[in-house]
Amino acid sequence: MPSETIETDSHTLVTIACLSDNYAFLLRDKVTGDVALIDVPEAAPIASELATRGWTLSQIWLTHHHPDHIQGVDELCVQYPAPLYGAAADAHRLPALDVALNEGDTFMLGETPVHVIDVSGHTIGHIALYAPTAKAAFTADSLMALGCGRLFEGTPAQMHASLSKMAAWPDDTFICSGHEYTASNAKFALTVDPDNAALQHRARDIDTARAGGKFTVPSLLSLERATNPFLRSDDPALRAAINMTDATDAEVFTEVRARKDRF
Template sequence: MPSETIETNSHTLVTIACLSDNYAYLLREKETGVVALIDVPEAAPIKAELNARGWILNQIWLTHHHFDHIDGLPDILADFPAPVYGGAADAHRLPELDVALSDGGSFELGDTQVHVIDVSGHTIGHIAFFAPAAQAAFTADSLMAGGCGRLFEGTPEQMHASFAKMNNWPDDTLICSGHEYTTANIAFALTVDPDNAALQARNNETQSARAAGRFTVPSLMGLERATNPYLRSGDTGLRKELGMPQATDAEVFREVRKRKDNF
């Protein structure tokens, strides 16, 4: 299945499978018809989706510099020229940016306001894009379906702080993360939060979805809050399972991430 589409009242969100397990996204505002592409793992499936829909690109947003999020950009720009947006703090490692963004800033896609959040941890300078009117957040390899990205550059404390920035998003926010890692993330989550009924149900749903060839991304923020161990550092059951009832939330986060690294 090369893509899946979610329609809201005001936007169309298209999730596109790329490479072996990456996702790119198209976000279209229905009123104006403007379209953004979020991350560019490879060009061919994105071009195919744009051509099939007869869409052009108005903006391209990059979350971070890893090759599997940017390598398709030159080929896309050749056929779909559009300004490239990315983090100012990561600009020295990103392709040339037309718009450099900073934490706490915002910009518009048509009439849709997009908030920029520094979510360093996976890399330093990784950003997320939150578009409340679209009920969508593009988190790439920070907040992921059932997990969080590996800490290649940042510390657990940095990633915990990044998760805290995202944890107040509404339950109906679509979390558009960068990879199809949900099966493995949920399998690990069950080792630290085994009595979580919502997590057990999610495991069954994830297994069924993958068996049927369906994507498990995007996920809903409410589901992440109920099942993602990195958002549950304060949960008494998880703390009991870890043997850390008196630890700080950041210490619990660090321990969960350490266990995942060794899973």
């Protein structure tokens, strides 16, 4: 299975395709060589990537309890044991954690500080891990490329609040989300934001990328702000397109999410 790599002066970020449409990520601190794995949908492609690069694991971060994000943990840890980090609020549904995390916590990967954000909505206890010096945020099924996760456990108000936290990160943050759903998300986004030129351009770019077998994840937060309807509840054009000009931002988000559920 393929992978794609982003290199910066201080970090290496590797996106690994798993299962049919999942992604796992490796983040390496170049100063110390410490490596974190974010989510474990499937052991084999991750183990292959680690072996190819000659890397070992320093930490494993789990974003939420759904099987397609954790089911490879036991198998992978036989070959690449590492301490497991995950949400304290989700600990009863995760593999046994070595480090239980809460909103507002900060921990270190080598010399890289990592901030813990509660982004409940898709599930209760879902966390995002934000590494500002790496310009990377691991958002799994909360903020996604051109979308957001379905609300299996949380409410629209919770997800809107979670997305608002993430929208405050810098424009050049790489949003490392959990699935290759971007092409279908684009088709929906165009139904609620049809006159958005940036969205139209992105939809064409997505089609080209996928036709060439390339990933559409990670995506820059600046691009999400410009095109992702779930971050654009305050946009007058989107509001007009769905006849909600006078609604609150939360009401607009709720309607857009409901339309996506029916799409």
